[in-house]
Amino acid sequence: MSGNTVTHQTALAAERSGPTRDAAVAPNRAARELGLKRSEFDLAVRLGRIRTVPDDAGGGRRVPRDEIHRIRAADGFPEGLRAAVRAVGTTEGAALMDVTKARFSRLARLGLLVPVKFYVNRYRAVVWLYLADELRRLAADERNAALLKGRTPAALRDQLGEGVDLRPRNWRGRHLGFLLRQAADDPWARAAAVASLLDAAEVSDVVTDPYERSHLHRFWPAPAAHGSPGSPAAQLAEEIATAADQDEIDWLRADLADAVEAARRQCPAPHPAPHTVPAQAGTGPAPRETAGPLPRETRGLPRETESREWHEAERQKPRRAESREPCEMASREPCETASREPCEAEQPGRLSGLFGRLWRRGF
Numbered sequence: 001m002s003g004n005t006v007t008h009q010t011a012l013a014a015e016r017s018g019p020t021r022d023a024a025v026a027p028n029r030a031a032r033e034l035g036l037k038r039s040e041f042d043l044a045v046r047l048g049r050i051r052t053v054p055d056d057a058g059g060g061r062r063v064p065r066d067e068i069h070r071i072r073a074a075d076g077f078p079e080g081l082r083a084a085v086r087a088v089g090t091t092e093g094a095a096l097m098d099v100t101k102a103r104f105s106r107l108a109r110l111g112l113l114v115p116v117k118f119y120v121n122r123y124r125a126v127v128w129l130y131l132a133d134e135l136r137r138l139a140a141d142e143r144n145a146a147l148l149k150g151r152t153p154a155a156l157r158d159q160l161g162e163g164v165d166l167r168p169r170n171w172r173g174r175h176l177g178f179l180l181r182q183a184a185d186d187p188w189a190r191a192a193a194v195a196s197l198l199d200a201a202e203v204s205d206v207v208t209d210p211y212e213r214s215h216l217h218r219f220w221p222a223p224a225a226h227g228s229p230g231s232p233a234a235q236l237a238e239e240i241a242t243a244a245d246q247d248e249i250d251w252l253r254a255d256l257a258d259a260v261e262a263a264r265r266q267c268p269a270p271h272p273a274p275h276t277v278p279a280q281a282g283t284g285p286a287p288r289e290t291a292g293p294l295p296r297e298t299r300g301l302p303r304e305t306e307s308r309e310w311h312e313a314e315r316q317k318p319r320r321a322e323s324r325e326p327c328e329m330a331s332r333e334p335c336e337t338a339s340r341e342p343c344e345a346e347q348p349g350r351l352s353g354l355f356g357r358l359w360r361r362g363f
Contacts, residue, residue: 024053024062033068035078036085043117044085046178061182087116087129096132097139099148107147110156111166113138114174118240120226120233126240128167168240169248172197175241179221187263192219194256197243206256215269216260 025033030050031041044050045061050071052061071077088096093113094104107113108128113135115128138144146153152160179193195203195216207213223241227233243249263269 024055024064025068026062027052027060030063030068034071034081036082040082040085043087044081046175047085047116048178048181049081049084052182084133086132088132088135089127089129093130093132093135096135097148099139103148103152106152106156106160108167109165110159111170112147114170115167116171116174118171118237120236124232124236126236128171169243169245172241172243172248182221183219186219187259187266188216188269189219191256191259191263192216193221194252194259196221196223197241198249198252198256199242202249202253203256206253207260209269211271212260212264212269 027041027045028038031038034041034050036044041050045052050063051067052063055062071081074080090101090104090108094101097104099107104113108115108130113130116131117129119127119129121127139148176193176197179196180190183189183193195207198206203216204213207216224237226237243252
């Protein structure tokens with residue numbers, strides 16, 4: 001009887017734990033089950049075609065099992081999914097649109113073609129990739145015929161002559177959309193997504209509270225890997241991922257201020273409890289309250305260890321007069337004066353200072 005009960009309880013526990021354990025799978029396994037390369041899988045996630053959820057154990061994001069079932073049950077799987085995430089470069093993209101590579105590059109620099117990803121090749125050149133499906137739709141639209149054939153309009157030629165290149169900016173806009181989808185409803189994660197496209201000095205200027213900046217960095221999205229950290233490829237990728245145009249910077253600063261304000265209302269950043277610093281006897285000022293040590297900043301933000309107000313208060317505090325050890329008379333009692341200044345007078349017949357103390361000790 002008892003053995004059957006134990007077996008039955010073990011089976012029930014396995015039934016409860018099985019679906020929970022297998023409710024989501026790792027990205028590599030999900031890519032295999034969907035028939036995708038890992039690069040194709042990652043791009044599908046960025047485009048929002050595959051839903052992911054955070055791992056409760058802190059191991060990155062995972063794909064729910066029901067999401068895999070939904071994708072596999074769609075019409076045209078897996079060819080339709082592969083076609084939707086196919087990315088091409090300039091040569092193949094120009095062939096799809098039936099234009100020259102030079103015209104394709106001009107259209108991309110003008111912002112008419114939006115790159116979906118990029119990489120830095122061994123010659124330290126940026127290679128932009130575009131969705132093949134988007135290029136086909138753009139070429140099939142009759143409204144774009146004037147851009148694909150004939151002479152480029154004068155206004156667009158003037159922009160090209162000024163060196164305009166909107167490919168990095170368009171990629172950042174697309175990348176921000178991906179980060180906001182990943183952030184979901186977490187207000188600080190959404191603020192961190194916007195902040196990740198700004199220079200550290202711009203973030204410090206908008207988010208002036210160091211505790212809020214420290215809390216913001218807990219949700220900072222991990223940058224895409226482009227070469228080893230500190231390498232020329234990684235530095236170039238970081239430049240591309242950072243807003244450069246002033247109007248874009250102003251727009252992101254305004255969005256960051258709004259996002260931080262919303263996060264502050266929903267879930268304020270933690271601050272250390274203030275502690276009281278007692279005043280020394282005779283100094284006059286009442287005890288004051290100060291916050292704990294400020295947090296160490298990350299990703300190049302300036303480290304602020306003490307507040308400017310604290311330094312100002314310390315500078316204005318009255319300081320006690322420093323006095324030397326009071327001289328000792330024959331009675332070994334300190335001389336008492338109104339000003340507490342060191343007594344320097346010597347009484348007749350007595351030695352003062354070091355020789356007096358040696359004499360009194362019998363040397």
